[in-house]
Amino acid sequence: MQSLGLDVLFKGKNFVRLLGGLWVAVRISLISVAISIALGLIMGMLMAGKNRVLKAMFRVYLEIVRIMPQMVLLFVVYFGTTRVFGWNLSPEASAIIVFSFWGVAEMGDLVRGALVSIPRIQYESAEALGLTTAQVYLYVILPQTFRRLVPLSINLITRMIKTTSLVMMIGIVEVLKVAQQIIEANRRTSPNAAFGVFATVFLLYFLICWPISRLAGYLEKRWA
Amino acid sequence: MDFEAMREYLPLFKDALALTVRIGWQGVLLAFLIGIACAIIQHMRLPVLRTVAAVYIELFRNTPLLVQLFFLYFALPKIGLRISAELCGVLGLGLLGGAYMAETIRSGLESIAPIQSESAQSLGMTGMQAFRYVILPQAVSRSVPGLIANVIFLLKETSVFSTVSLMDLMFTAKDLIGMYAKTMECLTLLVVFYLIMLLPVSVLGSLVERRLRHAEFGP
Amino acid sequence: MENALLEIKDLKKAYGEHVVLDDLSLAVNKGEVVVVIGPSGCGKSTLLRCINALEDIQGGQVLLDGQPVLRQAKNISRTRQKIGMVFQSYDLFPHKTILDNILLAPMKVQKRPRAQAEAEALELLDRVGLADRKDDYPRQLSGGQKQRIAIVRALIMHPEILLLDEITAALDPEMVHEVLQVVLDLAKNGSTMLIVTHEMTFARAIADRVLFLEGGRIVEESADPKAFFARPATERARQFLRTFEY
Numbered sequence: 001m002q003s004l005g006l007d008v009l010f011k012g013k014n015f016v017r018l019l020g021g022l023w024v025a026v027r028i029s030l031i032s033v034a035i036s037i038a039l040g041l042i043m044g045m046l047m048a049g050k051n052r053v054l055k056a057m058f059r060v061y062l063e064i065v066r067i068m069p070q071m072v073l074l075f076v077v078y079f080g081t082t083r084v085f086g087w088n089l090s091p092e093a094s095a096i097i098v099f100s101f102w103g104v105a106e107m108g109d110l111v112r113g114a115l116v117s118i119p120r121i122q123y124e125s126a127e128a129l130g131l132t133t134a135q136v137y138l139y140v141i142l143p144q145t146f147r148r149l150v151p152l153s154i155n156l157i158t159r160m161i162k163t164t165s166l167v168m169m170i171g172i173v174e175v176l177k178v179a180q181q182i183i184e185a186n187r188r189t190s191p192n193a194a195f196g197v198f199a200t201v202f203l204l205y206f207l208i209c210w211p212i213s214r215l216a217g218y219l220e221k222r223w224a
Numbered sequence: 225m226d227f228e229a230m231r232e233y234l235p236l237f238k239d240a241l242a243l244t245v246r247i248g249w250q251g252v253l254l255a256f257l258i259g260i261a262c263a264i265i266q267h268m269r270l271p272v273l274r275t276v277a278a279v280y281i282e283l284f285r286n287t288p289l290l291v292q293l294f295f296l297y298f299a300l301p302k303i304g305l306r307i308s309a310e311l312c313g314v315l316g317l318g319l320l321g322g323a324y325m326a327e328t329i330r331s332g333l334e335s336i337a338p339i340q341s342e343s344a345q346s347l348g349m350t351g352m353q354a355f356r357y358v359i360l361p362q363a364v365s366r367s368v369p370g371l372i373a374n375v376i377f378l379l380k381e382t383s384v385f386s387t388v389s390l391m392d393l394m395f396t397a398k399d400l401i402g403m404y405a406k407t408m409e410c411l412t413l414l415v416v417f418y419l420i421m422l423l424p425v426s427v428l429g430s431l432v433e434r435r436l437r438h439a440e441f442g443p
Numbered sequence: 444m445e446n447a448l449l450e451i452k453d454l455k456k457a458y459g460e461h462v463v464l465d466d467l468s469l470a471v472n473k474g475e476v477v478v479v480i481g482p483s484g485c486g487k488s489t490l491l492r493c494i495n496a497l498e499d500i501q502g503g504q505v506l507l508d509g510q511p512v513l514r515q516a517k518n519i520s521r522t523r524q525k526i527g528m529v530f531q532s533y534d535l536f537p538h539k540t541i542l543d544n545i546l547l548a549p550m551k552v553q554k555r556p557r558a559q560a561e562a563e564a565l566e567l568l569d570r571v572g573l574a575d576r577k578d579d580y581p582r583q584l585s586g587g588q589k590q591r592i593a594i595v596r597a598l599i600m601h602p603e604i605l606l607l608d609e610i611t612a613a614l615d616p617e618m619v620h621e622v623l624q625v626v627l628d629l630a631k632n633g634s635t636m637l638i639v640t641h642e643m644t645f646a647r648a649i650a651d652r653v654l655f656l657e658g659g660r661i662v663e664e665s666a667d668p669k670a671f672f673a674r675p676a677t678e679r680a681r682q683f684l685r686t687f688e689y
Contacts, residue, residue: 063426066376066426067376067380067418067419067422067423067426068380068415068418069380069381069382069383069394069418070380070383071383071384071394072383072394072414072415072418075394075397075398075411075414076411076415079401079407079411080407080408080411083407083408084408158286162286162287162288163288164288165288165290165291166288166290166384169387176290176291176294179294183298191302192302194298194299194301194302195299195300195302195303197299198291198294198295198298198299199295199299201291201294202287202291202292202295205286205287205288205291206282206283206286206287209286209287210282210286213285213286337534339530339532339534340534340536342497342530342534343528343530343534343593344536344547344548345497345520345523346495346497346523346526346527346528346597347523347524347547347548347552347596347597347600348520348521348523348524348548348552348553348600349520349548349551349552350520353520353551353552357547357551358536358547361538362536362537362538365538
């Protein structure tokens, strides 16, 4: 049996390039998660409120996000909106828009769920002490939801990192694309490179996501 | 919008939908089988198998389906395992989904208080009987919302099949955009067809969920 | 006591260093009602769980009809059929109706025909005054009603002895009575029972024999409950009983 292509990995800057591709994927997901958490908190607070029109709109928004594959959304934003509105969106910007669109909905729903799980009496007794609505949330309600939300937000990070593998489809050169390029470039000298390189990408993803989801699981258990 | 072109593309999308649904459901079925097997192995704490199941679950929950598919489709042939694109889709979906299903079922089983099993055993039931008549039915109805979410998640994930040249919805849209540049028409059809595939599942899912809640606790 | 129905010899139960039952011995005769009282953490609930082999034990023996009750034994299911147990938290099966809760064990374990078991279930339900609730789900019942169902669920197996583990501890005061009334009826009909309870008035009324348990040992035992509750012999029991006065 010929070499399984592990040698290709260490030729020139190949491994560094692969890690660079991974960083592209991780960067996109970290930016998207930051946006998702910030906007998701606001979204969730609005949804826990009483405005029926807002609630109905959010239901529709959430349902769209739950049903539409992220890949479809990526295509719609990158190919569709650029054509309709005539603007110029870089692939990265499109990816961040799509991931945030998805993350805000998920985060908003998590925040909403955490907020409504806090007993009514907590709001009432805080208000009875004369706190303003903002103070009620800031000092009484949000701290109580914190322990529940942190593990779930961490989980969202791993889900985003995993989903970033799709962005190669709109032309972003992330780890999978780099892997393909490496395999392509070495087709003649090591025809079996696909095995070693894809196995490495598989492991790289695992090595990033596994510790993060372990952390989330640990916090969830500890703070349950 | 060029409706004439859309009408022309319609049969292609229909074929693609049929393929996506076929592979999707086979994959979901496989996922259920793998998930149930792993959950039972872990619940019964079978030695060795239990570790194998745990490693498998962690590996497949923490990597993207796209990477798993690339590995199955492009890497395995290099060590002599060549499988068709379609089988690759079913297998990939089944392996990914199995890991998620196993976790959902396992947490359903764990959510049933041990005293339920004890009170069943104190009535003279064997461990197996207590599991079958008391623990399992409760665990299943508690897992249903999670299982339905998994099914929707898996059917969505079929969108990556295009990368291993399966002519699914995504592939068809991409192909047509590339050939005729009717971007909006194709994207509209793409969205509509995904809605056709997933909206019924989502609606059916919430109905089943409500029914089960009803059955568990009475009216 | 040669022909005791239940015999416990030098039972030892410990969680690591923490000893819960310390070489405890006890015998219960057929038709006898034995009440175990004592401060929380004294091991009384653990005692019942050990008798039903729900816990591993570290020493000693539990004998029912002279046969050892062993957690790992093949026939443990058959032995448990002879021991009825009712828990503090009732633990009805939430996914089954009241009737199905009661019928599950007789049909699946004893393989009795449904019609026959159902007839008996309805009779028992009638006795505890809940015949009209047979098609309801546990969630629709009050705590006191659920606890009466749990007793019926144990009775239909025709146990030789009933273990009642603080069955009124989780109930609202006004529901305690309806449950204890059922137990008093059982005692009148000659059921053998081992009862752990915090209801002292009830204990005095029902007990043939009272055991005061503390630190995993029987500190005081009395075959005359009236006398025990009026004037306990040991200082520890006196102190314990005083905590029930205001």
